[in-house]
Amino acid sequence: DAGVIQSPRHEVTEMGQEVTLRCKPISGHNSLFWYRQTMMRGLELLIYFNNNVPIDDSGMPEDRFSAKMPNASFSTLKIQPSEPRDSAVYFCASSATSGYQETQYFGPGTRLLVL
């Protein structure tokens, strides 16, 4: 099992540019989560999907952030335009059974730096 796959692992961009983060969940998992980690706020849930449908996006900071899950094996988190305060590590996680937190498996993260 390859685990949750995220790409890119590192991204450096300039303020104002569009950034797209990608995630491939574990095959067979039906829930997908996007988190952001910063020193000040720890791990924050941005949005999660169940069976490809967005369930809760209340953690999405503002309209510059959007997430999609076109199918069960792929999701994107887009920031447009990016700002320096978006610099953080972004994690994707997936789970097999809705409602069981123990089964949330995290990817290795994408470290984003916006200059």
Next chain:
Amino acid sequence: DQQVKQNSPSLSVQEGRISILNCDYTNSMFDYFLWYKKYPAEGPTFLISISSIKDKNEDGRFTVFLNKSAKHLSLHIVPSQPGDSAVYFCAASVSFGNEKLTFGTGTRLTIIP
């Protein structure tokens, strides 16, 4: 507003001794709590959890204690091993089965050989 707080950013413990990591929460609706462990350049991995109907849950060297009246939980690691050096995150949800987790800011544990 940080609903889950880990007030110690770092902790150093001698190998073989007990490590105690603390977590406080403010939302009285939280009733399910988890600890995750994170190594550098990896995602967090689930370690142990506890429901509000219990005050203790044990798994090998790891024990989580919950004090609902104080809105406080702690993770005890006994004995501490070098491989335990990692960042530990406390997380909470409003009910078991609710997938939305609220995480703390993490505590970096360093085990000194």
